[in-house]
Amino acid sequence: MTDEVERARARERAADMLADAGVVLTDEERDEMEVVDYGLGDLESVGTEIVVYVNDDRYCAKELVLFPDQTCPEHRHPPFDDYPGKRETFRCRSGEVYLYVEGDGDDSESSDEWSVSPPMREEFYTASEEIHLEPGEQYTIPPDTRHWFKAGGDGAVISEFSSPSYDEKDVFTDPKIDRMAGRY
Amino acid sequence: MTDEVERARARERAADMLADAGVVLTDEERDEMEVVDYGLGDLESVGTEIVVYVNDDRYCAKELVLFPDQTCPEHRHPPFDDYPGKRETFRCRSGEVYLYVEGDGDDSESSDEWSVSPPMREEFYTASEEIHLEPGEQYTIPPDTRHWFKAGGDGAVISEFSSPSYDEKDVFTDPKIDRMAGRY
Numbered sequence: 001m002t003d004e005v006e007r008a009r010a011r012e013r014a015a016d017m018l019a020d021a022g023v024v025l026t027d028e029e030r031d032e033m034e035v036v037d038y039g040l041g042d043l044e045s046v047g048t049e050i051v052v053y054v055n056d057d058r059y060c061a062k063e064l065v066l067f068p069d070q071t072c073p074e075h076r077h078p079p080f081d082d083y084p085g086k087r088e089t090f091r092c093r094s095g096e097v098y099l100y101v102e103g104d105g106d107d108s109e110s111s112d113e114w115s116v117s118p119p120m121r122e123e124f125y126t127a128s129e130e131i132h133l134e135p136g137e138q139y140t141i142p143p144d145t146r147h148w149f150k151a152g153g154d155g156a157v158i159s160e161f162s163s164p165s166y167d168e169k170d171v172f173t174d175p176k177i178d179r180m181a182g183r184y
Numbered sequence: 185m186t187d188e189v190e191r192a193r194a195r196e197r198a199a200d201m202l203a204d205a206g207v208v209l210t211d212e213e214r215d216e217m218e219v220v221d222y223g224l225g226d227l228e229s230v231g232t233e234i235v236v237y238v239n240d241d242r243y244c245a246k247e248l249v250l251f252p253d254q255t256c257p258e259h260r261h262p263p264f265d266d267y268p269g270k271r272e273t274f275r276c277r278s279g280e281v282y283l284y285v286e287g288d289g290d291d292s293e294s295s296d297e298w299s300v301s302p303p304m305r306e307e308f309y310t311a312s313e314e315i316h317l318e319p320g321e322q323y324t325i326p327p328d329t330r331h332w333f334k335a336g337g338d339g340a341v342i343s344e345f346s347s348p349s350y351d352e353k354d355v356f357t358d359p360k361i362d363r364m365a366g367r368y
């Protein structure tokens with residue numbers, strides 16, 4: 001478990017990275033920043049720091065912060081009820097991001113060719129098409145498509161624009177992961 | 185008419201303001217930046233510089249740049265067909281913004297109390313509730329609600345998160361305005 005002291009420290013560190021990228025937050029946004037360890041208890045290697053600007057029934061916008069070499073683990077956003085599943089656009093603001101997305105069936109790119117390695121529990125990283133994002137570059141992920149991403153050695157700030165987020169509906173490849181762990 | 189030389193100059197100036205706010209653009213985004221004079225031919229006072237990151241059938245994200253004291257004139261985003269009308273969230277990134285939104289019926293705030301004045305053709309500025317936005321502050325405008333906004337003396341950079349944009353459907357209060365003027 002990531003304890004409250006570590007979470008507070010992570011918030012401060014992420015807020016500093018956002019400030020360096022020119023992103024101004026209100027005090028309330030800083031205090032309410034989500035620190036997600038996905039229930040694995042190793043925030044430094046598997047985690048995401050998230051500021052949600054807006055998430056309503058029509059659209060969603062967030063900033064995602066990744067510490068150096070931190071990974072957001074593999075997941076997909078499935079359809080449910082009348083909702084076709086979340087589509088999301090990642091725009092790199094600072095640092096660099098290695099994004100891996102499910103390929104068109106043949107999974108031609110082998111993990112031998114990846115620029116970075118999954119953080120742990122490698123068997124649960126299967127999306128293999130590598131997309132490298134530098135500041136100003138962006139990529140859109142269709143609904144129900146497996147993806148994971150890892151920051152380069154300086155960390156990364158990523159703006160996410162999307163259809164509404166229903167985090168509790170996300171499906172992670174690693175069955176040990178609990179997206180809602182540590183929420184309060 | 186705003187000629188091509190003036191448009192190119194406006195793009196460069198807006199790109200500099202974005203860079204100062206920490207926003208990195210690709211060369212293509214810089215070249216394709218929209219310079220809107222609303223057909224009034226006085227870009228410095230009535231205009232908006234726009235970088236569209238994504239605009240699909242589910243969501244839209246843009247950066248809006250306003251030069252010092254530049255105004256985006258009054259308009260609303262009406263529903264049409266099956267579309268309930270555009271909802272939009274403005275987040276101030278740099279500078280300051282004076283946003284005026286249609287009140288709850290009684291239009292209690294008189295224009296005497298506004299912090300800034302409409303640029304010209306004042307009779308077409310009727311939304312009267314003033315919202316002042318500084319960096320890190322944001323406001324969401326419901327569909328079909330009249331609004332206009334003006335930058336402070338240092339200009340402003342505004343991130344817009346919204347449902348899909350159909351600019352050609354926007355309804356401006358001033359009948360002389362042509363949103364699509366000068367598009368190419």
Ligand SMILES: [Zn+2]
Nearest residue numbers: 075077088147
């Ligand atoms: Zn995702």
Ligand SMILES: [Zn+2]
Nearest residue numbers: 259261272331
């Ligand atoms: Zn609008």
